[in-house]
Amino acid sequence: MTDIMNSGRPWAVQKLQLLQQYQSAYRNGQITSDDYRSLLNDLSNMESIQGDATDMQIKAELINAIQLAASLIG
Numbered sequence: 910m911t912d913i914m915n916s917g918r919p920w921a922v923q924k925l926q927l928l929q930q931y932q933s934a935y936r937n938g939q940i941t942s943d944d945y946r947s948l949l950n951d952l953s954n955m956e957s958i959q960g961d962a963t964d965m966q967i968k969a970e971l972i973n974a975i976q977l978a979a980s981l982i983g
Contacts, residue, residue: 910974916967924971927952932978942982949979 913925931952935945953975 910970913967913970913974916964918964918967921967921971924952925974928975928978935982946979946982949975953979 910925913921916922928949931940931945931948934940935942940948953972
C-alpha cells in the first residue's frame with residue numbers, strides 16, 4: 910500500500926483512503942460485514958479505477974488491496 914500512497918496518482922490515493930475508512934468502520938462495528946463487502950465490491954468496480962488507471966501496476970496493487978480486505982471478512 911505504500912507504493913500506492915507514494916505513486917503520485919491522486920485517484921489511487923483517494924481510493925486507498927476510502928479502503929482504509931471502510932476497514933476502520935468495519936473493525937469498529939460501525940458497518941456490518943455485508944455492508945463492508947458491498948462497499949469493497951463497489952470500490953473495486955468503480956469506473957474511476959478503470960478510467961484513471963493509466964499505470965497498470967498501481968491499478969493492480971489497488972485491486973489486490975481491496976481483494977485482500979474482502980478476503981479477511983469474518
